[in-house]
Amino acid sequence: MTPEFWWGTLRALIIIAFVLVGVPPVIWWERRLLSWMQDRVGPNRVGPWGLLQPIADGVKLFFKEEVMPAAVDKFVYWLAPAIALFPAFVIGATLVWGPNPMLTPVADVDIGILWVLAISSLGVYGIVLGGWASNNKYSLLGGLRSTAQLVSYELAMGVALYSVLLVTGSLKMTEVVARQQAPLYDVLPWAQNWFILTPYGFGAGVIFLICMIAETNRAPFDLPEAESELIAGFHTEYSSMKFAVFFMGEYAVMAMFGAIFTDLFLGGWSPLPLNWDYLSAQASAAHLGWLSSALSFIGGAWMAPVWFIGKVFFLLTVYIWIRATLPRLRYDQLMNVGWKFLLPFAALNFVLTAVWMLFGWLAFGIAAAVVAAGYLMVVGFVLRPRAFKDAAKVHLVDVQANTAQTIEVQR
């Protein structure tokens, strides 16, 4: 057993522990934050501030009767929740949590960004197989709708990631994070080049955020689990532990996508987009030794996982915020947004990123202005006010005021 083997095992154990231990706080925070946003209190009976609520949920699910319909395909029925859970661990393993390469990522794969896309597309199988194995038309419908939704949004997600890829020049996650720690726009030495702060990265980040919410089947894209429409969608026939696994899988994947967004757009493990090493050197040059060591501690390897988890937490808050705010999208609206809006914008963002890289920011600004003007002209032309085709002329007579007018009414 080589020492690499043992370090690898340690890294794998760390990530498994993180994901498993991280799910209950997410559940608690979701219920509390959602309640506050809905002007109510949320669970506060079970422990101080309801902190033991997820444990109570777990105990309840454990003791619930496991109902399995007789006519299901047993192997697939059993396998589907497991498939829904495993992407969280596998993706989390390739993410960079801190600067120490012996502790994270578990494997710095050469194809980091593609790995994330590929494994998230494998997570869809859990949902579609769960819907089919339940032998229930509503679950099947939920599963199919979810598949179509996820596949559509995966494409837009991929194209949004390609802008990041173009700027980084490499697929590895460590390279992406390292690129974001370079000076902002390569000009300001004291700031970090987080991709969300660059115009092309901001566009890609927004598109990726929307696709991320769609990929995890969260509101406003949660038609597959539509609690009020399709009974419970693909997990109708699942009870007790298997439902717990689906449930856990959803929250774990949410947290993992938050971590992916942090690594790709928010610069990884640094709390603020400031170059801590540069500032620390400046401070020690100005004879402020205490400031210098404080700055290098903040940006250093010990605090790195803390800031990373803090950013993931912020993204989970955004997830819950959006769930509390926006109504559910209807299925055709969902597909419209994915194909007609997000995919073209992601592709445009990609082209504009290439323009920035080749010709600089001025050309990017001009190109973006031209594209925006062109888009507005096209939209203005398509949606121009015009006469209705089969309009009927209706004669309106106002008897009291003694006036009359003729209007066109659409048939």
Add this chain to the structure above:
Amino acid sequence: MALVLNFLVLAVIYFSLNLHLLGISQVLIYTGLIMMLFLFCILLLNLSAPQMLTEPSYLKRWAAVLVTGSLLVVLFSQIVGPWLVPVPPNNTFAGVISNAPDDFGTAKAVGNALFNHWVYGFEIASLLLLVGIVGSILVAKRRG
């Protein structure tokens, strides 16, 4: 289901041969997208799974288990072996000392080859895909 597993195992074999880009493309495109569309058809047409065919002859069953088992052992030793027992460099027992460049199989090497040497094939393949897309849109539009 077995087909999905087949694709995943093929991807694992690609990874073990250092073909990173090919392996991940296998997972992303074949397993992630194409098999999904396959499943769509199966689910929408409600095709029932055929009765599992059991091989009647015990001899053939044991032969199958033996062959599969030995294949598994060979694969396992090659893929997991170097992690368990360190392989010395220039290991002549392995037979071949590889002449491949260091970044063999990575996206960079494949991209270089595709855009420099094989650019004609690349562009013609993308045109073929475009023909496929336009054709499928026409067929779908004619139906509805």
